[in-house]
Amino acid sequence: MRIGIDAFGGDNAPEAVILGVKEALNSIESNIVLYGDESTIVRLLTKHEVNLQKIEIVHTTQIVSGEDKPVMAVKKKKDSSMIKGLIDLRKKELDAFLSAGNTGALLAGGLLKVGRIKGIDRPALVSVYPTNKGISVLADAGANAECKARNLKEFSIMGSLYAKEILQIENPKVGLVNIGDEKGKGTALVKEAYEEIEKLDNINFIGNVEARDISFGQVDVIVCDGFTGNIILKLSEGVVKSLSDMFKNVFMKNVFTKISALAVKSGLSDIKKKLDYSEYGGAPLLGVKELIVKAHGSSNPKAFKNAIIYAEKALKNDLIGKIEKNL
Amino acid sequence: MRIGIDAFGGDNAPEAVILGVKEALNSIESNIVLYGDESTIVRLLTKHEVNLQKIEIVHTTQIVSGEDKPVMAVKKKKDSSMIKGLIDLRKKELDAFLSAGNTGALLAGGLLKVGRIKGIDRPALVSVYPTNKGISVLADAGANAECKARNLKEFSIMGSLYAKEILQIENPKVGLVNIGDEKGKGTALVKEAYEEIEKLDNINFIGNVEARDISFGQVDVIVCDGFTGNIILKLSEGVVKSLSDMFKNVFMKNVFTKISALAVKSGLSDIKKKLDYSEYGGAPLLGVKELIVKAHGSSNPKAFKNAIIYAEKALKNDLIGKIEKNL
Structure with missing residues (x-):
């Protein structure tokens, strides 16, 4: 398998990407294809003494920035680390593509360069959401700011399939995010979406x-617009972060609180680990024909590592095939 | 001053309302006018031995429920504990009105029975939002599920006035909630609202x-649709609640963690108090001609008590007059 990676996507790219790749190499079988400026990539691979055996580089000359308008980026930046990767994914030169860059551009590129699964109007970013009980699925996690009822219906189907097939949740409970429990609450969009989703069997x-x-x-699949x-x-x-900061201050107050921190240290770090997005890898963009994985914009090396491992796992699980078959 | 209270609004009404009134009586000068079924109110006042000196009752026969459609509630339930109170507020028989009931109906009643301040299209529920740094203001906190750009602009003005005049925040920073920092991100609504708010001087x-x-x-005034x-x-x-539950479990694990809990107990309860909505009383519905205060739907007696104290304070501060003058 060949996993393409946008080496210039995300707040901490390209260094965090290269470090993430280095950390992932021991845990995966796939080859990694890095997209971006070749000399920078080579310099960083050398600097961090990355094992080059399973690594290829595709040199590109452009970068999609956070400020780029999605469709313009796809049209004008065909030689960017993101769009070139998506083009190669479409050509089956890659089995999956991973980016922490501009979400809107990744969605637009997925739509225009890779193409939708039949029957899907808008793909969704399907993210895990850690809860008190375990893990829920959030769809859409941010790909489509503006939605129609039809889109929310499709998100509910894809989110449910994801929860079932990948997270192994039996008969996952699907809920529509709203400002009240009762049917008939909320905006015109959620009211209409409620009617549509209710009809699904x-x-x-x-x-x-x-x-x-x-x-x-309370629900396994959290459905909402992006x-x-x-x-x-x-x-x-x-x-979570601001509350943790407040707790930290409480524990740093005096010698007694500092000692007490030791007693609960392992318990607190379990919670931290549970809630840390970088533990969960990326979020797939479901509804397109190939596997596109979005990593968090502020991904650190660990997050990239987990996103790469996640991508390989999703390939082995035939995530896209299962979604396609079940739609 | 006379503060009217919807004795049958909220998940824990009427008992929590009566207990909140009892607790508030020592801290306020105002008379309290309770709206709702007289015999039930009398029974609860007696049961809880409430001092009746400053209490009046206006008997009503209907209740606005959470399921009621807002405008229908206003039209069909004129003799409800909520709508009758709003009618009396308009007639100046009350100086303020407080309810923990159906937010949509309270907004509709405020619009149709009390009336808007000139220049305001939609009133906003303006709530405090506790942060790491102190207190921010959230507008709209849930009165208007569906908004136009104009509404967000007005929320930004009213929220800013509230932060300045009531919370004494100098030159409060106003931010528009969006899915990216950069101008041009988000839905058509927030893009248009950005342009409108930017023009305000x-x-x-x-x-x-x-x-x-x-x-x-990061901002003092958080502006968004309801x-x-x-x-x-x-x-x-x-x-906050689910994280606190997780922390609690960590502290309950063994004898060492239980002892360590003692050392940080006061620090943790400071945090809890800081984040507890019931400490902050109600949220005013700004943009209508009289003071309407919305208490949290799941208000307990302490929340009602604080909402009543808050309402008197807002009256003494001439909150509505200041908003009207500054618009």
Whole structure:
């Protein structure tokens, strides 16, 4: 298998990408194809003494930035580390492609260069969401800021398949994010989506889910538009981090609190690990014909490593084939 | 001053309302006017031995439920504990009205029975949002699920005035909730709102704010539509609660962790207090001509007590007059 990686995508690229690749190499069988400026990549591979046996480089001259308009990026930056990789994915020169870059551009590139699975209007970024109980699935986690009811319906189907096939959750409970439990609450979009999802007979739709119940794992599949999904992911990340900071201050207060910190250290680091996005690797962009994995924009080497391992696992699991078959 | 209270609004009404009134009586000067079924109210006042000196009852025969459609509730339930109170507020028989009931109905009642301040299209629920740094203001916290750019602009003005006049924050930083820092990100709504807010010269607009930065107090005024605002408030509440549960389990693990819990107990309860919505009282519905305060739907007696104290404080501060003058 060949996994392509956008070496210039994400806040910490390209160094964090190269370090992530180095760390992943021992855990994977795939070959890695790095997309980006060759001389920079070679310099970093050398600097970090990366084993080159399974590594190839495809030299590209452009970079898609966070400010680029998605469709413009796809059209004008065909020789970028992101778009060139997607083109090669379409040509089957790669089995999967991974990027931590501009989410909108990755979606647009996936749509325009790789193509949709039949029956899907808009692909969704399907992310895991750690809860008190375990792991839920969030769809869409930020690919489509603006959605139609049809899109939310498709997200609910793909999210449910993902929970079942990849996370092995039996009969996953699907909930529509809304501002009230009752049917008929919320915006025109969620009201219409509720009606559409309710009609599906191949998913276990339990109705609306309020934001306060999400982190308790009330549902296994959290369905929402990408604007809301992005807020849910990033707000959770922020609240966990700010609360951890407050806790840290409490423990640093005096000698007694410092000693007490030792007693709970392992328990707290278990929680931290459980909630750390970088432990979970990337999020697949489901609904396109090939495997595209989005890593968190602020991915560190560990996050890249886990995203690469995740991509290989998803390939071995035939994630895209299963989605296609079940739609 | 006379503060009207919907005795039958909220998940724990009417008992939590009566207990909240009892607790508030020592801290306020105002008279309390309770709206709802007289015999039930009298029974609860008697049961809890509430001092009746400053209490009046207005008997009503209907209740607005969580399932009621807002405008229908206003039209068909004129003799409900919520709508009758709003009618009396308009007639100046009350100086303020407080309810923990159906937010949509309270907004519709505020619009149709009390009326808007000139120049305001949609009133906003303006809530405090505790952060790492202190307190921010969230507008809209859930009154308007569906918004136009104009509404977000007005929320930014009212939120800023609230932060300045009531929370005494000098030159409060105003941020628009979005899925990216850069101008031009997000939905059509937020893009248009950005343009509108940018033109204002009486607020300190710093641009977009990402959800992950909200709980660190990056901005003093968090501007968003009511759907997003409701998600932000309730998700934060849920994440804090689920994280606290996880921490609790860590501390309960063995005798050493239990002892260590003692050392950090006061620090942790400071955090808990800081993040506890019931400490902050209610959220005013700004943009209507009189003071309407919304208490959290799941308010307990302490939350009602603080909402009542808050309402009196807002009256003394001439909150509505200041908003009206500055618009």
